[in-house]
Amino acid sequence: MKKKTMLIDLDRCIGCFSCEIACKNENNIDLGVQWNKVFTMGPTGVFPDLEMYFLPALCQSCENAPCVEVCPTGASYINEEGVILVDHNKCIACMACISACPYKARSFNGKNQVIEKCTLCDHLKAPDKPACVKACCAKARFVGDAEDPQSDINKKIREVGTKNIHTLPDAGNKPTVKYILSDKTAKWHDRKSWVFFPEKD
Ligand code: SF4
Ligand code: SF4
Ligand code: SF4
Structure with a gap:
């Protein structure tokens, strides 16, 4: 079964927020709501050995x-490409x-009274x-089916090796969005839990 997902290279991400803005423009997202949010992780360590990286979060x-x-009406569904979507005609x-959602990646659209x-x-x-992906000036975002050897995302994962690949915490939900972060940039922050608007470390 196909599973379209995203890979984000945190070794390249410069925290410019272009992806956040592009997402809002493209999807006409309301003020104060974000489907894609860039977090600053750190800084951690002791001067002069400080580390920091940026982590764009979205539906995993x-x-x-x-x-x-949990959706009682079938409004939340998975399409033929493996993308998780919401049918607004069925959402109550x-x-x-x-x-x-373990990551609080969904939001309520008060105007249309639906979930997005x-x-x-x-x-x-x-x-x-x-x-x-198009707006990322650092070319840090890749989309596709990670299992398809011809996809950009699969090629990139093979290129960097599994030791540099991370996911957000898995509570049995098996997140498929992957992040590249190598030791040369920073140590991965392993949060016990994750929320879309996390408390400060
Ligand atoms: S792929 Fe998701 S995060 Fe990126 S612009 Fe589209 S809706 Fe926003
Ligand atoms: S809010 Fe809408 S999409 Fe979410 S569980 Fe309820 S009916 Fe399903
Ligand atoms: S539970 Fe998983 S698939 Fe569903 S909205 Fe949250 S991150 Fe996305």
């Missing part, structure tokens, strides 16, 4: 998506999926790419 395209499991804004999230820009069909 879970393999065992709890948001889909019960908020069950918001509670179920990153769609991997499903409306932009290949060879076009998601807005955040």
Whole structure:
């Protein structure tokens, strides 16, 4: 089964927020809401040995998506490419999926009374790419099916090696979004839990 997802190279990300802005523009997202948010991780360490990196967070395209499991109406579903989407005609804004998402990657659209999230820009069909991927000046974002040997994302994972690949904490939901971070940049922060708007370390 296909599983479209995203790979973000934190060795390259410069925290410019272009992806955040591009996502909001492309998807007409309301003020104060973000489907894609860049966090600053650190600085950690003791001067002069300080480390810091930027971590763009978005829906983690879970393999065992709890948001889909809990949805009572079938509004949250997985399409043929493995993208997790919300059918707004079926959404009753019960908020069950918001509670179920371990990363709080979903948000409530008060104007339309529905739940929203990153769609991997499903409306932009290949060879076009998601807005955040196109806007990234550091060329740090890759999209595709990680299992397809021909995809950019699969090639990049093989190039950097598994020791430099990380995911957000897995509570059984199996996040498929992957991050590249090598020791030359910084040590990966292993949070016990993750929320989209995390408390300061
Ligand atoms: S808020 Fe909408 S998408 Fe979420 S669980 Fe309820 S009906 Fe499903
Ligand atoms: S990150 Fe949250 S919204 Fe995205 S698939 Fe996983 S549970 Fe669902
Ligand atoms: S893939 Fe599209 S919807 Fe998802 S974070 Fe990027 S721009 Fe936003």
